[in-house]
Amino acid sequence: MKSFFSNQINKGYAVIFGFVALTVIFSCYLMYYGAVFYGVNEKGDALKESMVKKEIRAATVEGSIVDASGDIITYSEEPGVSARCMYNSYSQLIGFNSAMYGRYGLRGRYEEVLFTGDKNHQGSTVRLTTLNRxxxxxxxxxxxxxxxxxxxxxxxxxxxxxxxxYPGIEMDVNDLSSNWNEMNSSEHDGFLIQNWRxxxxxxxxxxxxxxxxxxxxxxxxxxxxxxxxxxxxxxxxxxxxxxxxxxxxxxxxxxxxxxxxxxxxxxxxxxxxxxxxxxxxxxxxxxxxxxxxxxxxxxxxxxxxxxxxxxxxxxxxxxxxxxxxxxxxxxxxxxxxxxQPYLIDSIYNADGVSYTGETQxxxxxxxxxxxxxxxxxxxxxxxxxxxxxxxxxxxxxxxxxxxxxxxxxxxxxxxxxxxxxxxxxxxxxxxxxxxxxxxxxxxxxxxxxxxxx
Amino acid sequence: MIKNTIKDAGWLLGLNAAFVVLLVLFAVNRGLGDAMLSIVIPMLLITSAALFYTYRFSGDTVTAIASALLLETGQMTQVLINEETSAQSTVLLFVSPFLGVIGIIAIHLMQKIDYSDRIKSVRTLSILAGSILVIALGLLIFGRNINGTKAWLVVGGLSLQLTELFKPLYIVFHAVLWSAPFRHRTRFLLSAGITFGSAGLLLIINELGTLLVILCMWIILTFLYSDRILDTAISFGGTVLTILGGYAVMGLIYNSVKKTISMGEAPNGVMKKIFQIYDKLRQRVMIVTDLDQYLAEYKDEASRQPFKAREMIMKGGLFGTTRRTTIPIENSDYAYVGLILRCGIVFAVVVLVLFFIIFCRSMIRSVRISGKYESIVLTGAALGLILPTFINVMGTTNFSFMTGIAVPFISHGGTNMILSVFNVMLLLWGSCRTGPDIAGRIGAKFSGSRRKNPPVPNTIPFTR
Incomplete structure (x- = not known):
């Protein structure tokens, strides 16, 4: 030990070796932390997936929801702009998809398909079995x-x-901020009021x-x-x-x-x-x-x-x-x-039909x-x-x-x-x-x- | 001669490969036109300057080229981060040669220092130590708080990060100290005194990055240049104990003050100051183990940096991306993460390797060099480049705690850039003492007797 400490060349190489080890360890860590290889870091993979989803979502025009006859219920024209709902009668059913208020109803449940873009970055259309009239x-x-x-x-x-x-609540999902306080003051505490449940x-x-x-x-x-x-x-x-x-x-x-x-x-x-x-x-x-x-x-x-x-x-x-x-x-x-009752008639985009509801x-x-x-x-x-x-x-x-x-x-x-x-x-x-x-x-x-x- | 030339040529080829990677990644991100303008022309200029230094002073060509590459990478990173137009990036063309000129001036200033006898050494030491204290006290009184640290002095609209000066001053102080004929105990005590003195002042102005660099530097320099195991043990153990013990004591005071405040009573002045320092420290040295919990607790934009930084690393992947994530202080503290986003982990590791090459070359030369002064300057300057780099990149990538220190060459900031170049010049100056390499040999062959030998200062040799 004493001879090691008295030899400066040895000590110099020891310092170099220390930094080599640090560089190697850090490089490996960087790849682990950045979840570069799928399956190595589960938490990182999940974070990466949610990040990618967020990005895709920002670049995709939210898919429309239409009734059985093809009449539009919700639609959006621009990426990143929340879809507009045409009828208040659907508000509690289709719900909302908002960064601030969360994701509920059909738009929460089918978020992934509504934001899965086709070649034109247009989310899939969800056709319901309902009739708007x-x-x-x-x-x-x-x-x-x-x-x-x-x-x-x-x-x-x-x-x-x-x-x-619900008495006194006429929910407009296009303008959540205006009736959010009302929703929160009701017994439902901000969630959708779905009396069918x-x-x-x-x-x-x-x-x-x-x-x-x-x-x-x-x-x-x-x-x-x-x-x-x-x-x-x-x-x-x-x-x-x-x-x-x-x-x-x-x-x-x-x-x-x-x-x-x-x-x-x-x-x-x-x-x-x-x-x-x-x-x-x-x-x-x-x-x-x-x-x-x-x-x-x-x-x-x-x-x-x-x-x-x-x-x-x-x-x-x-x-x-x-x-x-x-x-x-x-x-x-x-x-x-x-x-079995079902609400989703089909899900489709320009690439084809991805789901069809069937009688069971x-x-x-x-x-x-x-x-x-x-x-x-x-x-x-x-x-x-x-x-x-x-x-x-x-x-x-x-x-x-x-x-x-x-x-x-x-x-x-x-x-x-x-x-x-x-x-x-x-x-x-x-x-x-x-x-x-x-x-x-x-x-x-x-x-x-x-x-x- | 042939063997050495082949070896040097190998190094140069390797570095050129890194240059090609840099060029391709830049071209992918910004287009070929911008790549030519932002990289090729400045690269030619700076490579010429680097070769000139090594020819003139027989310095290490590999260090010169690697530094030039890093300087260019830093400029490229800033262009990419700031999304500057081609017109703006052309301005940067002149930055590298300008810094090169500053470097030449620095080298000549270094040559003029005569520290051969003890009286002059004491005077030099006093000047250096005095400078460190004056800077620290100046910052304490006149410093401007930018990005959480009071490390800035603003004079007539010009912001100078004076704490950057700590590192070269500290290196030169130790070089003089260890090469002067002091008694061993006096030398160690002086070394410990200046280290802990400056560390304390840096702690008060919340400049934890520089503090950490100085403490690490002290441990490594003591390890390398002291023959006594006890010195290394004291420097390492003392530092660790001081940090942990200090942090623990401050933690106890913090909790006690917190309890006092919760009881509706006012804490006394000193306790309150310690409470405030610890509160800042606690947030700055936090290693985020659970990002979800962290995000739930800290909702402001600046506190979301670790999360955003991770997003950037994930997006960047192995080879970079054009997808963007904005992060506060991206061009400074998070410049390395910004580089990962744009050029990928592979390139970011190449950058680390470039730093590492400079460090290795300098360390190897430092143990071969004949004078202790040159040896410590070489080691200190090499540490001055690699330590901030590692501390920053490990902090921003959540490998260790975040301290907010600039990465040499890569981070935005004039003071950082000038001091980084000054560090390289110290390395080149030191390397010229260990014999010429490829550029020096070619230079000698063509210039013959016209080539001037570098001036050799009067140094005190040390025994191995």
Whole structure:
């Protein structure tokens, strides 16, 4: 050691060697830090990818969103300029894509395709299954309320309209700054208000599900003596308005929306059958759709006897979203076949079509006979709501009690479409929404055909 | 003779290859016209100047050419970063020869210093030490805070980064100190005194880059020129302990003051000053381990530099790009990262290697040279180039903490450029003592007796 320290040449070379080592180590580090070679630095790779994405995005004209007929919903003409939305009825559905406010809704979910440029640096176009005319009309029906409209095409599961609204908030995604404070002060805390994802008690719109079960269990002809009340467990159930229906069968029970009948039948059929049937209708299952995830719940396994009975007519531990309610109508209209709703018709750019939405059968929710029976009863029910039988509309209303207020729902379908209207936090009953449903059906009929590509 | 000529020719070919890489990358980024104007013409001028120096003084041709390449790379980097037009970049054509002239003047000034006897050495040492203290105190009183450090003196609209003068003054101080016949202990104490004295003053004006350079220089010079292991141990251990201990003590004071403030009480003056210094230090010497967390904590533009710098390195990749990311102080502290963005990691490593070549050549010559004074000047000047380079590039690339020091030749700034050239001139001046290389030999062959031998100062030889 001492000889090393007394020899200056050795020490000089030691210093040189130190710097050689530093240069080599640093050069390697630089390549690692800069994520030059893919797969070596995972965090760096992720950062690099997000950076590239950001750059591509800045150089790409945001892709358009169009309806099924090709009518424009959002469009942009310049790279880096956020697309403009043409209709407020779509605001909560398509959402926004903003550096300041974040990315939500369809524009958040499909950010990558909307900013994946073709040879002209134009992002891909996302074609929806909706029709602007129907969407706008649906939105007009619920504007100013905490409402939601879901319209499905029975044969395919295509979503023709999906509108949502909130009192006092007219969201304009083209000018987020002006209503951002309003959005943040609402219970939704700045996120999009998508009532189709809000799961609450469905009320009597659950009865068609129980009815299919009653039919399939061979109890449809069993006569029930309705005295206006039914005691199950420690709880006495009553009909709405304390009504008494006398001797009734399933058909009349649906038309009269008899709570005691369905509580009695559910108690007879039992928890496991109801649970199985509910799940066949996608209740209590998580639905992964192409634009959002819808969660509903039944908690039947943890319920008491009276809670299970209450679930039979749409109260108790049941939580359904408007999409779940619409699916009940769609399945009955399709003879028990439940088809997955979808919103994205196709995604394409100048280089070709990259995605096409397809019809998928989720389950055979009930027997065809049960579906036809319930469908027929719902036609009678629609007539009892004052809807002209000639219109061919089948319907069932629902009015659930939620925190002292109503959740009014109106489930209806004809041979082509299912229309579900829901209004939360209201004093209305489901029957009050019948007029809106009829107007929407008439409008749907006036649209000659939905163009598919 | 033949063997040496082949070896030197090999070096020159290697350096020319680097020049070609530089030219191609510049042409890709800016077009061939700009490349010719911004690189080829100035390169010819500066190469001629470099060859002239080596012919005149028998200096190291490789060092001269490598320095010329670095000087040209620096100008190219500034042109690329500032997106200057061709017309503006032509102005830069004259910068290199101008700096060359300054270098010649510097060499002649160096030759005139006579430090042969002890009395004159003490006087020289006093002048040098006094200069360092005057600069530090001057900055403390009159210094202007630019980019977080009070290292600037503004006179009539002209900004001078006076702390740049610390490095050459420190080198020459040590060269005189170690070559003068002082007693060992006196020499070491003087060396430690000037090191920690200037380090303390630099700490107060928040010039951490120069502080770090001086501390590293002290450790390496002690290691190289002291025969006693204890000196090296003291310089290394003392420095590390002082830095870590000081930082820890300041941290404790910081936390205690923070607690006092949170209790609604006012801290006393000294404690508050230490609190403020530590707060600045803490932010400046931070090594960002989690960029996401860092970005969540520091939202202002200047604090996003490490993130942006990383973006630039990623974008630059191996061979550079025309994609842009803007970053504050890109032409100065982050010039090396700016170079990576535009010319790629490969070229940036080539630049490091050029610095390294200069360093190696000078170190090898420094251990072969006969005088201790020349040897220390050579080593010190080589360290003066390579240490700021490494400290800067490692800080800006998050390899170590960021101190905000300029990269010689590459970063923007007249003071930096002049001092970098002065450093090279010291290297060339030192190298001319170790025998002629290719240019010197060719020069001698053609000029014969007309070629003047370089003046050799009266030096005190040291034994190996």
């Amino acid at each position: 129907i969407q706008n009309a649906a939105y007009d029906e619920i504007r100013g309320t905490e409402g939601c409209v879901v319209i499905l095409e029975n044969a395919t599961g295509r979503i023709i309209a999906l509108a949502t609204s 809000k799961a609450l008690a469905p009320g009597s719109t659950m009865k068609p599900v129980t009815a299919t079960l009653v039919f399939d269990e061979g109890l449809s002809d069993e006569v029930y003596e309705d005295t206006g009340s039914e005691k199950i467990g420690g709880y006495t159930f009553h009909n709405a308005g304390k009504g008494v229906n006398g001797s009734i069968r399933l058909n009349k029970a649906i038309v009269k929306s008899c709570n005691t009948y369905f509580a009695h039948m559910t108690n007879e059929i039992g928890l496991f059958n109801l649970k199985e049937r509910a799940e066949a209708f996608c209740i209590g299952r998580q639905l992964e759709l192409d634009f959002c995830t819808v969660s509903s719940g039944h908690h039947l396994s943890d319920s008491t006897t009276e809670e299970v009975a209450a679930a039979g007519f749409g109260q108790g531990q049941l939580l359904l979203t408007p999409i779940n309610i619409a699916l009940i109508g769609e399945a009955i209209a399709n003879g028990g076949e439940l088809k 059968v989720l389950s055979q929710a009930c027997s065809r006979e049960a579906a036809e029976y319930v469908s027929s009863a719902m036609l009678d029910a629609a007539e009892s709501y004052g809807i002209d039988r000639k219109l061919g509309i089948h319907a069932k209303t629902g009015t659930a009690q939620v925190n002292g207020m109503h959740r009014a729902s109106f489930l209806s379908f004809n041979d082509k479409y299912t229309v579900c209207l829901v209004e939360n936090n209201t004093r209305k009953s489901g029957k009050n929404l019948a007029g809106s449903a009829v107007r929407l059906f008439k409008l749907l009929d006036s649209v000659n055909e939905v163009k598919h590509e």
